[in-house]
Amino acid sequence: MSMIEVSVESGVATLVLANPGRKNAINPALMRELEVVLEALRRDESVKALVLTGAGDDFSAGGDISSSPGGTDAVTIRARLLDYHRVLKTLVDFDRPVIAVVDGVAYGAGFGLALLADFVVASDRARFCFAFSRIGLVPDFGVAYTLPRMIGIQRARALIYSARQISASEALALGIVLEVHPPATLASRARELALATASLSxxxxxxxxxxxxxxxxxxxxxxxxxxxxxxxxxxxxxxxxxxxxxxxxxxxxxxxxxx
Missing domain, CATH: 1.10.12 (Lyase 2-enoyl-coa Hydratase; Chain  A, domain 2)
Structure with missing residues (x-):
């Protein structure tokens, strides 16, 4: 089953994390597919902007800790993250506008994935959380790089150390989110932004x-x-x-x- 859905219309590619039964949790299969799709979109000159979103009512619940193929020893975990890093670099270096559209939860690695976009727009029911500290893990998906640059080191520490959930309105106040909209109009506003930025040089x-x-x-x-x-x-x-x-x-x- 495909975990990534992609469509292109009027120069805007919409990339959907499509595993709603698991709240679009991130696992090796999804990341492998994401790498292939991003590379194809990067080579496609007809694509002028990229919208990244999740299927169903959520963006992504983060890493799928129930899918740990090959064990959880340190060597395996490091190798898996290095594989993921190729995908993250492709996304952060994508040379066209990238808009992350967050509805529902964006937790852990899902939150980190959204931060790699040029803009994040969210619904008013979106919730954001870095829960790594709760289970003794460090933030991954580039969070230690992106978050302090976005909100400052002290606020980044507090958000990561506390592992607390924040609302869309607090994410807006912190500068994590560019705009907040009702769920009913979120997709249309994101497309409006994508179409506009697609007309940039x-x-x-x-x-x-x-x-x-x-x-x-x-x-x-x-x-x-x-x-x-x-x-x-x-x-x-x-x-x-x-x-x-x-x-x-x-x-x-x-x-x-x-x-």
Missing amino acids: PEGFALTKRLLAQTWELDFASLLDAEANAQALATTSPYVADAVGRFMRKEAPVFQWPE
Whole structure:
């Protein structure tokens, strides 16, 4: 049975974690399938934006600890996570806009998966939790990298150490979630955002995403140098020539953020 459903319409790929009977829990089979799908979407130039969501009423309950094929010794666990890391890197380096759409629970690795997107939008019934501390585990799926950069180190510590559940409204206040909507309108708003961002310059967006990813790794002078390189490349794109022409002719731009 397939654990990933994917469809592409008007340049927007919708990728669904499709194991609702297990609240879309993450296991090796799902991650292997996700890797194949992401790589195919990465090569597909018709895909301009990606929406990542879960089937049923939940995004993902996190790691499926009931599916531990091959044992739970340290060597096996490390090897499994290294396999997962290839998938996470493919997602975080995806050079087009990625929007995570969270309804219901986003726990543990599921929460970490959502944080790899460019934006997270959630329903008002969404709940987020890093429960690792409750069972003596450390946060995985890149959480120690993504969360402190998003909300600051002290708040990240508190959220991880406490293993407490937070609501969509608190996630919004912390800056984890960009927008909160009722479940009935969540999918349509996510698609609206995806369609809008799909009209961004492919070259300009990819260069901007790469530049922002270096924010905490480069000193100011190095970042300015990277900025100059990126801008020089972006300026030569056909998108810029068209956008400047539209501006000079007082025509509406191709891209507009949907308010």
